[in-house]
Amino acid sequence: MFFAIFKAMSRKRYWALVVILLLLALSIHFFSNSADRVETGYATGIYPPLAAFLRHISGWIPFSIGDILYGAMVAWFLWKCVKLIRAIFRKQLSKQRFLGAMSNFLLFSLCLYILFNLIWGINYNRKGIAGQLQLSMTPYSIGDLQQLNTMLVSRLNTSKQVLIARQEKYPSTADLFIKVQNAYAAASLRYPFMEYHTISLKRSMWGWLGNYTGFTGYYNPLTGEAQVNTSVPDFLQPFIACHEVAHQLGYAKEMEANFVGYLAATSTTDTLFHYSVYLDLFVYSNRNLYGSDSISARTIAKGLSADVRKDLTTWRDFNRRHKSPVEPVIRWLYGKYLENNQQPQGVLSYDEVTSFLIAYYKKFGRI
Numbered sequence: 001m002f003f004a005i006f007k008a009m010s011r012k013r014y015w016a017l018v019v020i021l022l023l024l025a026l027s028i029h030f031f032s033n034s035a036d037r038v039e040t041g042y043a044t045g046i047y048p049p050l051a052a053f054l055r056h057i058s059g060w061i062p063f064s065i066g067d068i069l070y071g072a073m074v075a076w077f078l079w080k081c082v083k084l085i086r087a088i089f090r091k092q093l094s095k096q097r098f099l100g101a102m103s104n105f106l107l108f109s110l111c112l113y114i115l116f117n118l119i120w121g122i123n124y125n126r127k128g129i130a131g132q133l134q135l136s137m138t139p140y141s142i143g144d145l146q147q148l149n150t151m152l153v154s155r156l157n158t159s160k161q162v163l164i165a166r167q168e169k170y171p172s173t174a175d176l177f178i179k180v181q182n183a184y185a186a187a188s189l190r191y192p193f194m195e196y197h198t199i200s201l202k203r204s205m206w207g208w209l210g211n212y213t214g215f216t217g218y219y220n221p222l223t224g225e226a227q228v229n230t231s232v233p234d235f236l237q238p239f240i241a242c243h244e245v246a247h248q249l250g251y252a253k254e255m256e257a258n259f260v261g262y263l264a265a266t267s268t269t270d271t272l273f274h275y276s277v278y279l280d281l282f283v284y285s286n287r288n289l290y291g292s293d294s295i296s297a298r299t300i301a302k303g304l305s306a307d308v309r310k311d312l313t314t315w316r317d318f319n320r321r322h323k324s325p326v327e328p329v330i331r332w333l334y335g336k337y338l339e340n341n342q343q344p345q346g347v348l349s350y351d352e353v354t355s356f357l358i359a360y361y362k363k364f365g366r367i
Contacts, residue, residue: 043126054224059200066220067205120221123252135359159275170234187267211322219247238276258353
């Protein structure tokens with residue numbers, strides 16, 4: 001349908017549309033050049049009601065509309081590839097047909113770029129959570145990393161001990177999503193900009209595929225839905241869900257979504273959430289410390305209790321069982337996507353939550 005409209009256009013109308021779309025794309029790019037403008041004009045102005053509207057449309061549906069769209073898009077792309085390959089081998093790919101296909105692809109790409117940015121992508125250029133909390137994002141030292149790692153080990157051991165003493169069970173997916181909403185409600189009492197209403201949090205239909213490609217959760221800007229891969233170990237899911245809701249609230253960068261997820265998870269009294277977030281953040285911070293001082297990283301990690309180490313082993317075994325040759329390719333492609341969206345560290349951007357934690361501790365004296 002989309003390409004049929006393009007095909008029916010006259011050449012003059014086609015180029016007129018291309019010019020209009022290019023001007024709109026350039027306008028978006030120009031607007032995004034100012035973090036202050038994005039923060040006040042889009043991230044805290046236009047985006048919140050737009051995102052809430054999308055969640056209102058998709059939230060009541062028990063399955064993920066976004067996952068169906070993703071599946072349809074992949075199927076369409078594969079079908080087009082098969083048709084192209086078949087046309088090449090049968091020598092049916094004329095110059096006119098090839099140019100027509102490229103023209104359609106150009107228009108489709110422009111439309112997708114504009115739509116993606118208007119409904120979410122501009123958030124990559126906002127001032128973000130550091131500006132809202134007025135954190136001083138100065139370079140941290142190895143001593144800062146060591147201190148953070150030590151504190152996270154203590155938090156991990158304590159929360160795990162509480163869970164064992166209470167014989168706490170992990171909630172069902174439906175209950176987990178309610179708990180996530182409650183965590184953000186608690187966080188919004190201290191940080192009003194974290195208010196989350198009209199929930200649209202879904203179980204991923206493609207969790208089995210995510211296991212082999214390295215995805216534990218994702219946000220679909222087209223539908224406003226956040227998806228969680230519920231086939232990963234239970235102790236990871238509370239923080240994954242909090243991270244994806246952070247994306248829904250307009251925190252596009254991965255390190256920011258990690259930090260906002262941390263603020264939500266630690267605002268609740270639910271120890272399951274505390275353990276989940278501290279475990280994930282310890283892995284990030286210990287990996288950062290290991291890059292600067294491997295001996296210190298190993299020494300601090302030895303302070304983890306046997307029960308925490310058991311969960312880390314479960315996590316490693318899960319990843320090992322689902323290792324595939326596709327995952328490094330997907331990881332590389334996703335890294336390039338992040339690099340092109342204000343995250344030069346690529347997939348290592350997730351680890352940069354460490355700098356937010358250190359800055360937060362220096363200002364507020366707590367983790």
